[in-house]
Amino acid sequence: NAGVTQTPKFRILKIGQSMTLQCTQDMNHNYMYWYRQDPGMGLKLIYYSVGAGITDKGEVPNGYNVSRSTTEDFPLRLELAAPSQTSVYFCASSRQGENIQYFGAGTRLSVL
Amino acid sequence: QKEVEQNSGPLSVPEGAIASLNCTYSDRVSQSFFWYRQYSGKSPELIMSIYSNGDKEDGRFTAQLNKASQYVSLLIRDSQPSDSATYLCAVNRAGSSNTGKLIFGQGTTLQVKP
Numbered sequence: 710n711a712g713v714t715q716t717p718k719f720r721i722l723k724i725g726q727s728m729t730l731q732c733t734q735d736m737n738h739n740y741m742y743w744y745r746q747d748p749g750m751g752l753k754l755i756y757y758s759v760g761a762g763i764t765d766k767g768e769v770p771n772g773y774n775v776s777r778s779t780t781e782d783f784p785l786r787l788e789l790a791a792p793s794q795t796s797v798y799f800c801a802s803s804r805q806g807e808n809i810q811y812f813g814a815g816t817r818l819s820v821l
Numbered sequence: 822q823k824e825v826e827q828n829s830g831p832l833s834v835p836e837g838a839i840a841s842l843n844c845t846y847s848d849r850v851s852q853s854f855f856w857y858r859q860y861s862g863k864s865p866e867l868i869m870s871i872y873s874n875g876d877k878e879d880g881r882f883t884a885q886l887n888k889a890s891q892y893v894s895l896l897i898r899d900s901q902p903s904d905s906a907t908y909l910c911a912v913n914r915a916g917s918s919n920t921g922k923l924i925f926g927q928g929t930t931l932q933v934k935p
Contacts, residue, residue, distance in 0.1 A: 740921040749829065751909060751925040752865070759920055767922075799864055803921045808853040808913045810923060812864040 711735050715800050715813035722790040722820045730785040730816050732800030739805040741783040742767075743775065745796040746815075752799065758783055759805075790820045824848060825912050827926035835934055840897040842929050844910030847891065853913040854886055854893045859928065860906045869895060900933045907931070 716731045734741065739760045744752040754767030758777040772794060774786040783802075787794060797817050801810040826845045834840045842856075853872055857865035871877045871884040871893065883896040893912075897904055907928040914922045 742922075744925075749927070751825075751927040754922065757920060757922060765920075805921070808921050808923060809855065809867055809870060810911075810921065812866070815864050 713800055713802055713811055713813035715798075715816050717816060718814065719817045720819070722787075722818065724790060724792065724820060726790050727786070727788050728790070730787070730798055730800075730818075732783045732785065732813060733781050734783075734800075734802040734811075735781065736802060736804070736811070737780060738802035738811075739780065740803045741777065742801045742803075742810065743773070743783070743785045744799045744801065745769065745794075746799060747796050755785065755798075787818075792820050794818065795820045823926075824924045825910055825926040827908075827910050827929045829927055830930040831932050832929055833932045833934060834900050836900060836902060838900050838933075840900045840904065840931055840933070842895040842897075842908050842910075842931065844893045844895075844912075844926055845891055846893070846910075846912045846924075848912070848914070849888075849891065851912045851914075854884070855911040855923065856882075856884060856893075856895045857909040857911060857925075858906045859909060865909055897931075900931075902933050902935050905931055905933050 713734045742757045743755040756775040758764045800813040803810045856869040859865045869884040881898045885894045909928045910926040911923040
């Protein structure tokens with residue numbers, strides 16, 4: 710099992726550009742999450758999903774969108790990138806009924 | 822008041838000592854509590870989970886939970902330089918049994934000096 714796989718690992722965007730951060734898991738987990746982590750801070754939940762076709766906002770959803778067309782994939786879309794979106798983004802998944810989350814390696818994004 | 826609070830540190834201990842990391846939470850109905858370890862530039866990795874009051878031991882790690890005081894701690898015995906990392910406390914959000922959502926503290930940075 711690869712677990713949770715995120716691509717790309719690093720990316721530099723210009724202000725106003727768009728991009729999609731990819732996340733896929735092979736553990737057949739129903740629940741998936743996107744977090745951002747700013748330097749010296751904890752994890753802030755951006756969006757989450759409890760199954761294919763079901764998504765909901767977390768604490769900091771503004772400027773982001775998600776979709777969940779399959780159990781495995783949970784891409785995060787940034788529209789009109791802003792410097793405030795410079796951060797490290799982590800995708801995580803968990804099994805229904807179990808609160809333990811498993812994390813991907815992260816995507817380090819800089820918006821300049 | 823933050824929902825999950827940790828002292829950001831750094832907490833510095835000598836090699837071989839006991840490191841004590843603390844976390845308080847505000848929601849009395851939280852039921853699941855986790856400690857994640859995060860090395861610099863890496864992703865969080867689960868090291869302990871605890872659901873009931875009392876102590877839970879796993880090797881050199883002991884998690885302690887006191888729901889009455891809304892307090893959870895992590896003890897690391899015989900600390901090693903390889904334990905140097907940021908430790909994140911996470912608590913399940915009330916009513917989140919059907920979403921698995923967690924609230925994370927900002928983390929405590931531990932430095933173990935040889």
